[in-house]
Amino acid sequence: MSQSTAASSTETATTDTEMGASETADETPADVDSTDLLTLDAPQYLQMSGDVQLFDQIFSAVSTVTDKARLGIGDSGIVIRAADRQGHAMVDLRVAGSSFSSFDAATGTLGVNVERVRDALSISNAGDLAQFALDAANSTLEIDIDGITRTIELDSVESLRYPVEMPDIDIPAxxxxxxxxxxxxxxxxxxLGDRFDLTVDSEAREMRFVASGDTDSMTYRRAKTDLIAFEPADVEVKLDSSLVKSAHAGLPDGTNRVLHIGDGVPLVLRSEFPDADGAMQFVIAPKLPN
Known part of the structure; x- marks a missing residue:
C-alpha cells in the first residue's frame, strides 16, 4: 500500500539543499486539532502538568534538529514542527492533551528555547511531576519540578523560521x-562512511542497509520474517548516516521504528509515544549520489 506524506522542501535531494516535511495526516493523534497552530499569537493562558519523562521525550526529540522552536497549543493538545538550520532534517510531533496529568490552555503559538527547557527538566528524577505555566504578561514560561521553579524567557514567534509546505510525495514502501x-x-x-543506501526489494522480500568505504562494503539484510510489518516496493534512497542516527536517537526508547521509504525522496522515520496519545516523525532529505 502506498502512502503520501506532506513534506516541506525546496528540493527532494540535497548536498547543501534544503528540505523538511509536515505530518502524515492519517497517522497523527485524532484528538489534536488539525488546524495550523504554529502561526498564531501567543495564548492568553497555559497550564499543563505531567510525567517529566513525557516532556523530556518531546523536547529531546526537538533538540536533535534545533535549539529553538515554535510550540503550537490548542485546547486538545500540543504540536511542534521544526527543521535544522540547513533544512536537511525536520521533526514533527503531536501530543494530545489527555496524555498529560492536567491540561488547560488557550489556542496560540509560543517561541520556546528548547535547550533551556531541557536544562530545567534535567534536575528531575524518574516519576517526578513537571508543571508548566505561562506568564503571558511577562512572556515567560515557568517550569516547576519538586518545588524548584525555572522561569524561561520566551522567544518571539516571528524570529523563528517556519518550515514551508510542499505538495504530497508518494512514498510506496x-x-x-x-x-x-x-x-x-x-x-x-x-x-564505512558518512552515507548509506536504504533499499527495499519487493522480489527478495527484504530491506537492506548498504554502505561502502574506500575498499570495503557492508550489507545488513532484514527479511520479511525479521520485520514487524512490511509493505514492500522497489525503492532506494541514499541518506546521511549522522542525520538518520540523530533522528533514531531522538525517538522514544523501546518503541518500534516505522520507516516510509521512497525512491530518492525524503525518508520518514516515525514512532509513537510509549505512554501517551501522540506520535513524532523525522523527515530526512536524501543525499545526492557521489
Whole structure:
C-alpha cells in the first residue's frame, strides 16, 4: 500500500539543499486539532502538568534538529514542527492533551528555547511531576519540578523560521523495525562512511542497509520474517548516516521504528509515544549520489 506524506522542501535531494516535511495526516493523534497552530499569537493562558519523562521525550526529540522552536497549543493538545538550520532534517510531533496529568490552555503559538527547557527538566528524577505555566504578561514560561521553579524567557514567534509546505510525495514502501535492528544497521553503515543506501526489494522480500568505504562494503539484510510489518516496493534512497542516527536517537526508547521509504525522496522515520496519545516523525532529505 502506498502512502503520501506532506513534506516541506525546496528540493527532494540535497548536498547543501534544503528540505523538511509536515505530518502524515492519517497517522497523527485524532484528538489534536488539525488546524495550523504554529502561526498564531501567543495564548492568553497555559497550564499543563505531567510525567517529566513525557516532556523530556518531546523536547529531546526537538533538540536533535534545533535549539529553538515554535510550540503550537490548542485546547486538545500540543504540536511542534521544526527543521535544522540547513533544512536537511525536520521533526514533527503531536501530543494530545489527555496524555498529560492536567491540561488547560488557550489556542496560540509560543517561541520556546528548547535547550533551556531541557536544562530545567534535567534536575528531575524518574516519576517526578513537571508543571508548566505561562506568564503571558511577562512572556515567560515557568517550569516547576519538586518545588524548584525555572522561569524561561520566551522567544518571539516571528524570529523563528517556519518550515514551508510542499505538495504530497508518494512514498510506496513501509517497514516496521525494532529499535535494536535499526541501531545495528546504522552502526554497521556508519563504520564505512558518512552515507548509506536504504533499499527495499519487493522480489527478495527484504530491506537492506548498504554502505561502502574506500575498499570495503557492508550489507545488513532484514527479511520479511525479521520485520514487524512490511509493505514492500522497489525503492532506494541514499541518506546521511549522522542525520538518520540523530533522528533514531531522538525517538522514544523501546518503541518500534516505522520507516516510509521512497525512491530518492525524503525518508520518514516515525514512532509513537510509549505512554501517551501522540506520535513524532523525522523527515530526512536524501543525499545526492557521489
Amino acid at each position: 513501509t517497514v516496521h523495525l525494532s529499535p535494536d535492528d535499526m541501531s545495528l544497521g546504522l552502526s554497521a553503515a556508519d563504520m
